[in-house]
Amino acid sequence: MNAASKLDQLKSITTVVADTGDIEAIRKFQPVDCTTNPTLVLKAVALPAYEGVVADAVRWGGSLSGNRDGAVKAVADRLAVAVGTELARLVPGRVSTEVDADLSFDTAATVETARSIIAAYKANGIDREKILIKIAGTWEGIRAAEILQREGIDTNITLIFDKAQAIACADAKAFLISPFVGRILDWHVKTEGRTFEPEEDPGVLSVREIYRYYKSHGIGTVVMAASFRSVGEVEALAGCDRLTVSPAILDQLAADTGPLARKLDPAHIGEAPARVDLDEKAFRWAMNQNPMATEKLAEGIRLFAKDLEALRALVAGRLAG
Template structure:
């Protein structure tokens, strides 16, 4: 018998949700993704101490630039052990400023370019706000591919696909967390609200011939991953990847193109904002996620400043 991880890899591209170089090298995902929280954890690892110092000293007191340099440096190291792409995130504090997001995204691409890393190996992560989606639309037209993150609602998924985003990261576990708390009950299997959200998006994209990749993210347990087997991509923590690698049970494919779905609908800005407003879970989790990433970005800046 092969492990569930090996079975999953037969119909889903597996992505490591970590900045831990050793875990990535051990579990051999195709792609990897980082965010401010993961970079903050990476900054505490001895392996990255030299990269941290180099990012600080080459930025001459510019903490924004130092954070970007460190993120790209971590990305470079990860790209040495994966065959695919690294996702690197734009500062979450720019989530409501399209032009500022564009400038930071272009700087990240330039830093990778200076390091000899081509655009074909990088995805720029941006929060799925209206402003972030508009920035992604412009980047895609300029040949920079994007990963739209902090995605909790169907409206966000619709807008991302219409903007031509290369990839979206709907957050399964955080949706599950919200409903578990709100309804004072647990969810398992196909009834899990996070699983249902990604399944609906996947079916909608495939039925309407969208090319945007669906990458389920933020998993709390193996059951959620198993229910989304067959999704284009799944980004999974090292802990859950190891559990999949250790499990020799059978893993059945759950998602595949051809399921019935809603007809294509394009949302303008007011329709998008209203749909998001009507979804209490998505409104709360999007705001919370941006705040959390912003606080971790600030902690990373403070850490870098302490190494100046």
């Protein structure tokens, strides 16, 4: 009898999410959920599997009336939903689709865009129960999530770097949060000029702190750690509610048949941290006092916005051609 791979062991205690839009990778690793962002959509539409999807979206865009910029944005949005639709047909769980990064500080526009994304999925035959609307963890984004959750639209609050963001998301009844393990590590490696073992990794410790807070206080918001730099980081968070992992790291886990220890367990969370009341002033002050979180949140929004512009440029070129 063959020993179970670390990936199989991980799947037995954690919901594994594929951090990719690559259909072949999804078929190979059979994750429960998928997550996308402008970076992943941009990579996905360059794959042969999406040639027909891109061609259909460009054809549709060419039939639109109005200004060119509006058509480009509409086609880019359509592509994101088209990629998500293909993924939703492959996985048994949820697909996260991101609201445009340039709306990260606009609550009303985020809500409106989220509603339109859900409507576009419905037109493709995908129910809202299959979709998570992905929103940056700004104060404005979290307020949009609060509105959407009341409407029955589940949200994934991304770019989480500080416990204050996690607490605000819990108060807003967000369905899920995505703390960015690897990007937290990146900042500390650069700032402190040293490497970190998984058990002292600042990104790992941040997720463990959030997990402990949520489980101690009966908070139902799902913790889905993201942005991993190594197998060691994944192993250090085995047992977390969900982990979204790149195909490269999934490959390494699938090839390793060594034992995998559970590191997070709701039945063994240790001493409960104090409950925190957090208003806007306290939220902004906490973020101000955490230079890593402030810098990484801003950087993450800029990077997603850059890739969104690249996707729109690709669309503009195809429309012009």
